[in-house]
Amino acid sequence: MPNWFPFMVLLIPLLAISAGMFRRWLxxxxxxxxxxxxxxxxxxxxxxARIERLEARVAVLDRLATDRGTLLANEIDSLRIPAPADRN
Structure with missing residues (x-):
C-alpha cells in the first residue's frame, strides 16, 4: 500500500488555496x-429618452403634415391667377 501522507500534506493546502482563489474569481x-x-x-x-424625443418629433411632423396640408392647399388655390375668359 502506497504512503498517501506526503500527497495529502500537499493536496490539502493546495485545495484550500485553490478554493480561496476560486472564491475571489467568482x-x-x-x-x-x-x-x-x-x-x-x-x-x-x-x-x-431618445425614442421619446423622436416620438415627439414625429407627432409634430404628423400634425404639420395633416393640419397644414389643407391650409397649404387653400393658400395655393388662393394664389392661382384666374384664366382670362377670352383667350385667342
Whole structure:
C-alpha cells in the first residue's frame, strides 16, 4: 500500500488555496456582471429618452403634415391667377 501522507500534506493546502482563489474569481465575475448590467441599464435609459424625443418629433411632423396640408392647399388655390375668359 502506497504512503498517501506526503500527497495529502500537499493536496490539502493546495485545495484550500485553490478554493480561496476560486472564491475571489467568482466575486470578481459577479462584480463585472453587475457593472455590465449597470452600463446596460444606463444605455437602455438613454435609448428610451431618445425614442421619446423622436416620438415627439414625429407627432409634430404628423400634425404639420395633416393640419397644414389643407391650409397649404387653400393658400395655393388662393394664389392661382384666374384664366382670362377670352383667350385667342
Amino acid at each position: 466575486a470578481h465575475q459577479e462584480r463585472r456582471l453587475e457593472l455590465l448590467a449597470q452600463a446596460g441599464a444606463a444605455e437602455a435609459r438613454n435609448a428610451a
